[in-house]
Amino acid sequence: MHLNPAAADLSGWASFAAHPVRETFHLVLLARQPYLSSVLPMYVIFALCVPAAVPFARRARLSTLVCNLLLWAFAPLLAAIIGASPFANWPFNPFAWQLMFVFGMLCRLHPVPPGFQTSETGR
Numbered sequence: 001m002h003l004n005p006a007a008a009d010l011s012g013w014a015s016f017a018a019h020p021v022r023e024t025f026h027l028v029l030l031a032r033q034p035y036l037s038s039v040l041p042m043y044v045i046f047a048l049c050v051p052a053a054v055p056f057a058r059r060a061r062l063s064t065l066v067c068n069l070l071l072w073a074f075a076p077l078l079a080a081i082i083g084a085s086p087f088a089n090w091p092f093n094p095f096a097w098q099l100m101f102v103f104g105m106l107c108r109l110h111p112v113p114p115g116f117q118t119s120e121t122g123r
Contacts, residue, residue: 042094046101053105061110064102072099 012034016023026032057064071078075095116122 039097042097045094046098050105053102054109057102057105057109061106065106068099068102072096 012023012032016034023032027034053064072095075093078095079093112122
């Protein structure tokens with residue numbers, strides 16, 4: 001098996017091998033995530049928000065969309081709070097990704113009616 005040294009360095013294995021307890025603590029607190037697995041904690045957080053978000057999205061879909069569009073618009077400012085930047089610990093901004101999650105939730109809760117799909121506008 002051939003190991004790509006550049007990819008191995010991006011994984012952060014050296015710091016984990018040197019300080020496993022400290023690095024595990026950082027992983028649990030979402031302060032640092034290994035390369036290519038950094039989106040997993042974000043999805044865990046999103047999944048934990050579903051019990052609160054779904055009832056709100058069912059009752060007020062437009063308010064849900066507007067609130068999340070605002071959160072998305074302020075994502076760069078919020079990213080500074082958690083250090084989400086290419087130069088920090090998170091290589092992406094979860095406040096920007098949340099909009100995709102909410103779009104999916106809204107599309108599932110409020111699908112396009114069959115009558116619209118067969119209408120002239122729907123075509």
